[in-house]
Amino acid sequence: MKKKPDKWVFSTCGYCGVGCGLYIGVKDGKAVYTKGNPAHDVNMGTLCPKGLSEHQLINSKERVTAPLIRKEGVLSESTWDKSFSKVADEFKRIANKHGKQAIGVLSTGQLLTEEFYTLGKFVQLGLGTTNFDGNTTLCMASAVMGYKQSLGSDGPVGAYEDFQKANTIFLVGANISDNHPILKLHLAKNKNNPKIIVIDPRSSKTAQMATTFVPIKARTDLALFNGLAYIVIEQGWEDLGYIKANTNGYKELKKHLQGYSPQEVANITGIDVKTLYELAREFVAQDAVLTAWTMGVNQSFMGTDTVSAIINLHLLTGQIGKEGAGPFSITGQCNAMGTREFGFTSSLPGYRNFGDAGALKEYARIAKVPEDIVPTERGYKYAEIIDAIDRGEIKALWIVATNPLVSFVNQDKLRKTLAKLDILVVQDAFMSDTAEIADVVFSAATWGEKEGVYTNSERRCNRANKAVEPLGNTKSDFDIVLEFSKYFDGVSELLYPEWEKPLDAFNEMKEISRGQLCDYSGMTYELLEEKGGIQWPCNEERPLGTKRLYSPDIAFRTKDEKAKLICADWFPMAEPVSASFPVLLNTGRTVEQWHTRTKTRSIDILNDLAPESWIDINPIDATALKVKSGDRMSISSARGRVEDVVVRVTQAVREGNIFVPFHYNTQLVNTLTSESFCPKSGEPNYKQTAIQLHSREVPDGLVFKETEISGEIEHIKTAYEGIKFVEKEKVVNI
Ligand code: SF4
CATH class of the missing domain: 2.40.40.20 (Barwin-like endoglucanases)
Structure with a gap:
């Protein structure tokens, strides 16, 4: 018999970056139901199958319900004190013998933002290692770096409302039907009868709902966007007024694009020349053009430059900073954005760039920490941390809410590499494949058992509330870090004076971000709940947040406040198909x-x-x-x-x-x-x-069926040396 909840707790979905608003139904202290929040702008009451069954994960049989320490080869239940002591002693021994950088930390996109900030502060300023990254490098890092190199700062430009307002929507390497299904509600509300152009090598469920499907050859997207920019300039379709007022690098880009003539790009991408002109024409024939992408673009050895090539096209045509228009990265995890904003991984908190002395000084002043403990540069990225373990340089690894033994590349090598560690600590709510080989497991609380905020793909900071008490002997990630920090002399007093709850972190985040692009200073927990989330920047001038960035009153975040048109080259795959692997x-x-x-x-x-x-x-x-x-x-x-x-x-x-x-x-x-x-x-x-x-x-x-690629572009000819291409792929019409 179904249990009728005796209370409903306002919250936000903890799976993907869409950020759906929901209520958790609680009966006798247990989560028994999840339902969509009809008043929430993101999902209007609807949830996908994962959201609808989300309460079930809280009492999953896969939960780790107490801290674990490996003894005689077996993970056995322990106390928090013994677990924290063991890890702290080992971290101190390793830091004394090999230096603080011998400790590596891999985090996630799944914590609450207050937890990211608390963890990042501890890792970078407390443990003193910069070898800290997150699994967000496996999904969103290319979007982050693309935004930075083109626009001067990370930060998605648009709003879900743009899916409702655009005349043409390009979906590039984005299977939203499977991965972000609720976004289709916004498409359905578009009254402009929009063209939906799906560019993907795979005819995914999303491609099947497209007005136009463009089956591009795998990993040729960068060449495509360079080719479209070539046509825009060749045809005089660019918005010279916008370019002059808002960008740098036009002349250089125009010259650079000469290597991307339509015929050349047709040969590379498999998209015929006529179609290329039709696609480019969309950017000027329509009032509002949106280009949204996900992992098909980001998870690429040219990911950053592909993001910039997309942004180039929007800058050339002025399709940015206005209703229904812009480049739009759709985030994977529920809070990949939170770690980008405050996590201390790709930048200092509040989108302050590493290496910016002024930004460092300001951060130290607001956080009340000595300047000399704030890092001046980024440490190793995810894969570099793994390589450093392999070389014997990193001896301890602390993994928080991520499972590289399924998610990272080249698994056999990874497993051998992790075996070289002196200590592997896994902090997780679930017994993951990686937790199974850990020396110590910190048993974490999960979604519904803790509180804080998540930021979704459209910069909407959403409130997630605690509905039930943490299961068994688990603690929120916030509490784990706070308590663990007490095992290191003076660290807790310096970094978290009088901190007790996530609100203490949130209040510091508000001050850290004041005046920055990701400005939280105007937010309160109450306001977030009342409004169903708020899109940053939110401050005194913008008390209800900001729909989209880079409208005329929000400048690009470069020194001269102009965006940069990036000259990016397409390269063939490092490991092309071959006779052995065709x-x-x-x-x-x-x-x-x-x-x-x-x-x-x-x-x-x-x-x-x-x-x-x-x-x-x-x-x-x-x-x-x-x-x-x-x-x-x-x-x-x-x-x-x-x-x-x-x-x-x-x-x-x-x-x-x-x-x-x-x-x-x-x-x-x-x-x-x-x-x-x-x-x-x-x-x-x-x-x-x-x-x-x-x-x-x-x-x-x-x-093996060989494929012909024409070699007009010099660097392509060089890169293809030694590889024979004989069979021309048929040109595809849309
Ligand atoms: S679309 Fe994403 S945020 Fe919405 S319910 Fe599904 S998993 Fe949760």
Whole structure:
């Protein structure tokens, strides 16, 4: 019999970056229900399957309910004091012997912002290591760095309302139907009968709802956006008034784009010249053009520059800072934004750049800490931390609410690398694959058991409330950090004087961000709840926040307040398909599961719908391999092999490409993925891995089909040296 809740607690979904407003139903101290908040601007009462069943994760059988210490090879229940003492003693020993930088920390996009700020402060100013990054580097780092190099600061430009106001919406590498389904509500409210142009190598569920689907060749998006910018300038479609008043670098970009003629870009991307002109024309034929993207763009070894190439197009045509227009990164995790704003990873808190002496001084003054303990530069990024462990430079690793033993690339190597650590500490609410190999586990409270704020993709700071007490002997991440800091002499007194609750962190964050782009100074917890979240900047002048950035009264955050047009080059893949590995593997998500399934695998209503991994394969390749839907196949790459994955034959993927979801720890697809990263953001190139397929009937797999790429661009010719391309891909019309 269903339990009728005796109270409803206002909150925000803790899964994805859409940031849906909801209520948690509580009965006898237990969360028993979740329902959408009809008054919330983000989701208008609707939730996706994950949101609707979210209360079930609180009492999941996968929860870690007490701190654990490994004894004689087995993780055994312990006390907080013993766990904190053991880790603190080991961290101090390692810091004394090898230096503070020998401690590495990997965080997440899942904590509340107050927790990010508290953790970052402790890691950077308390432990004194800058080797601190988050799993957000695996999903949003390219958007962060792209915004920074083009606009002077991180920070998504637009609002969900722009999906309602645009005349044309480009969705690039963004399968919102699976990954951000609630955004479709905003599209449905658009009265302009908008064109929805989906650019993706895969005919995803999102592509199937498009007005126009552009099946671009994998990892050629940067060439496409350079090509569209070329056409805009060639045709005199650029907005010279806007460019002159608001940007730098026009002349250099115009010259640079000469290498991206329409025919050349057609050859690279597989999109015919006529279509390229039609796509470019959209940017000037329509009043408002929005370009939204997610991991298809970010998870690329050219991710940062691809983001900037998208922004270039919007700057050239003045399609930014106005209703319905702009470049718009859609965030993956519920609070990837919070760690960007205050987490001490990609910048100092409040979007202060590392290396800016004035910003450092100001931060130290407001936070009341000595200037000489505030870092002057960023430490190692995620993958660099892993490499430093491999080299023996980092000896201790503290992992908070993330599960690299499913989510990071080249899993066999990672597992061997983590075994080299003197100590591995995992702080998590769930018994993740990484927690299973930890020396100490800090048992954390989860969503619904703690309070604070999340920021969603449109810069909306949302309130998440505590509905029930933390399960068993768990503590909120905020409390864990505060209490752990007391095991280090003087640290707690210096960093958290009289701090007791997340509100203390929130109040400091308000002061830290005052006058910055991510200005929280006008927010209160009460106002956030009353308004269903507020989009920053929010201050005295903008008491109800700001819909979109870079409208005429908000300048770009560069020194001269002008955006920078970036000259970016397209490069072919570092690991192209070959005779040994002739197929491209693309990885991604499905609506029923969340990340590495630590939260969703025990929720039957979700897990039963997608209980195991699968391979989407084109009918032509399926015929060659003599497989049909429901059969099983193995996949191999230069790094490993995954056995017996279920086959799904579908036209959704093109010939020579497959898609496999990344969620599953059995049939672990990241066994195959490579260590190819964007040099600017450090984000892995998850989306293209050269692989071979092995069926029972055809164990040696597919035969290599070479592809012709024309070589007019000098650097492309050079990069392709030694690789033969003979078969021209057919040009696709839309
Ligand atoms: S769309 Fe995202 S934020 Fe909304 S309910 Fe689903 S998972 Fe939660």
